[in-house]
Amino acid sequence: MNSLRTDKIRSFVTKAIIVLGILLMAFMVQGSRKSVHAASKKYVYYSSLSRQENYSTYWGRTSKISLKGKKLKITGTLTRAKSEQMISRAGRLLPKKKRTFKLAKSCKFYFRSEDGLSRVSKSNFMKYAKRYLGLGFVIFTNKSGKVTRLYLSS
8 A cells, every 4th residue: 555655656756757847848948949039130220209299100209218338228119120221111110118229339320411421429419319309210230139320310
């Protein structure tokens, strides 16, 4: 009778270990799939900078922007595409939420107008971005998801 009880306990423990092993492998596969997928493509994000609630564009509206150290924090909707030319044709409008982008060491800041691109300092860029005048705001990221260029366009 005692050996029957020991066999049942041993059988239960063996089954529990097998189930836990399968669950552990499933979580590991799921975790590795996410990390590989997240850093596989480079994107361009577009939005307009405005705090007005009724101001809305097809390409999104950013209502808050901050740049501290090597992090760019944005609250609002963004349009994401694989290239700048694809924003109007095949861009995907992302829902409103807070997003944080890391800046690459070689990140450059530009103003874009009819005359072309002009490079500006980080502080001058943020001075105009924080005015929320409805300017176009473009973020270029590399394959690792870090920001390489930022444009403000009129």
